[in-house]
Amino acid sequence: MLSSTLLQTLAVCLAGMLSAASASPCAAKSSDGCGKPLPAGQTRGGVASVNITSGSLERSFLVFVPPTYKPGHPTQVILSYHGGTKTALQQLQLDNLTSPEFNTQSMVVYPQGINDSWQGVPGVTINDVQFTADLLDHLQGQYCIDKQRIMATGKSDGAGFCNVLACDASLSTRIAAFAPVSGAYYVDTLPCAPETVAIPCQNGRADIPMLAFHGGNDSVIAYLGGERKNACLPTVPHWIEAWAAREHLDAANHTSPVAADTVVYQYSRPGEPSLVNLVYDSVNGHDWPSTLPNADNQNAGQAPTSFNATPMILDFFAKHPLTQLV
Template sequence: MSFAMPDNLSAKLIKLLSPLLFLIASEVISAPVMQTAELDGQSRSWRLFLPDGIKEGVEYPLVFNFHGTGSTPEQITELNELESLAEQHKFIVVAPKAEFSYETGGRHTWNVEQLDSPYNDVAFIKGLFAHLAQHYPIDTARIYATGFSGGARMSSRLACDLADTFAAIAPIAGVRFADNCAPAKAMPVLTYHGTQDPVNHYQHQADSPRYWHEGVEPAIQDWVAFNGCENRTTSAIRPGVTKTVWSDCRDDVAVIFYRSEQAGHTWPGSPKADLLAKYGLGSTDDLPMSDIIWAFLKQYQRQ
């Protein structure tokens, strides 16, 4: 037996049905569903996944999974297979849908730069978190964010603006530290980037995208400086791949950076990595990045 909520279920109806839905979900698997609600004056949508075997009285971690520019919640799910990992380790996944674009008819992305727009994505995510926490058994101390490309930029933005909510982030191929970034607390950060990335350039270039204001290393160094990290260790973990760990940071957080000399714009270990390469986005590595991310995120919780 399986159960799936109808698409576009209103927030009011979710509230009325949530006690019944929780009892059903506690006994059977909940298939991923798209939901829509009015949040902060915006009609917004997201994909929600609840692992099988959720039990009444138990609270579960929540991971926000942000898709890249021009992509969808379904595609980021296929790219990083986070829902399969959530089924195995029992956490909830939400993949929000972007609506902002830089120009009329342009590809949808995240309003990371907080430009004047009907779509305020920080407010959307704040409202979405409150909405989900009201209706599902979420451990509000264990809220995390990851994402690819534009989704990595969005998870970085949230670490700046909602550090009281998010316990750790893992932006892949798009880590940022905004000019106006002022996190309320130290923030654990894990990131990966290939030096051959043709989209979000490892080093800032004259032809870098309009949103790409600095290279990868300056962004990471800003997180290291903000977190007050004192020690740095670098080790080779694959041919052409190094792992750098900044430790002894404020509040026992860490900053971890996987740097690939050969990789392009990719999610390592993804079953779709070869497809990205065919689109001219460069080669990949065999790192099990989604597993690495969860092992990192689950160490942290907000007090």
């Protein structure tokens, strides 16, 4: 039997659909694209390449439309940013977010960086924050998007760009949660003091959910940080502790096992679920963690991990919608 609260919500939603002027909770989280057919050439369960203009530049991204997509039902969107020197297609092939084993419900969007790189990497001057804002505007105008469930993940430089977005005053109010993998969190300062370097951040809201992954054997973006590309990489523990401090969480973390050689450091407030988390695999390298072979773990000296990051990311995103739309 439906609860009285749920019945009331359904009634308000129905009233909102019947009246365009109604400010119902359904309308509040729905985008302008609700009710529109899919763009020409796109199909449910398929991947399409899309071009838009951002800052006078032609930009592109891949969009995966989930097989369960309905034009009248607000759908979660996951932005997945490729690593440096990689492409949107390579990220799609890596993260398994379009695999029916893991995801049949969420739209997944793979932006393409100019010169295969992202804002936040030393020397990159392209405004990818604006590109992301323009991309979201495009998605919300063309598809039925749940504005409370826009998420971001990425690998390496793409993971570092997730941190740029989480620290942006505007985009941090549009993107609900973040899950960077093997992130390069550059700070533009030298000399480099990885354990104490000040990490600038202008996040526009409090309580930003963060689930990060990093390997202890990462030889590209070292877990203990250091100078790289004439900038400073903080140690990953220092970076995650800075996020916990920013969110006013307990300084001491709770450590839980995930799998062999892997733990998660969880930061929270007393009596509340963890908001900031770091999954640390002591033997993993610069990889997207997966129990199955992928483009990362087939490199020399690498192997599949004892856990799979993708379902953990999807579960984390499911638990952390935006609680208030700006």
